[in-house]
Amino acid sequence: MLQSPDPKYSPASTPTFTPVKTVAPPLEQATIGRSLVIKGEITGAESLYIDGKVEGTITLTDNRVTIGRNGHVAANITAKELVVMGKVQGNVQCSDRVDIRSEGSLTGDVITYRICIEEGAVLKGGVEVRTPEKKDQKAQPQAKAPEVPKPAMEAPKTMAATAGNA
Secondary structure, three states, rough: OOOOOOOOOOOOOOOOOOOOOOOOOOOOOOOOOOEEEEEEEEOOOOOOEOOOOEEEEEEOOOOOEEEEEEEEEEEEEEEEEEOOOOOEEEOOOEEEEEEEEEOOEEEEOOEOOEEEEEOEEEEOOEEEEEOOHHHHHHHHHHHOOOOOOOHHHHHHHHHHHHHHOO
């Protein structure tokens, strides 16, 4: 078919496309690369991906620590979540969950609220899976300990009131 010489389409009249910005910021995650070796204490306020070697302690209480397939960690780890795809030697304490993938191995004691161990994963050590009920039970005895029987408390008040009137 033949088109008319008067074009109906004009490039100047088409609106330009502006990409929509996401509301949530991108996931902040620090990375320790395959060739890096770190000895010491790691603390921070963002997630951490380890594909190199780390010796010492890792404390990221509100974030996730991921040990990559090439990662070798000889450290005690305190985090919200731990994902193990490499090798970890040390005790682990997580406030949410521990996930040991099929190619991962963890040697050490684990304290967590949830745990997932895939088929083929290696875990050597003790495991304590806590429940929110245990947390409440530990708080109750501490609250009851300072209580004093009411008759013992009322007797001094009565004496003080009597002494003030005399």
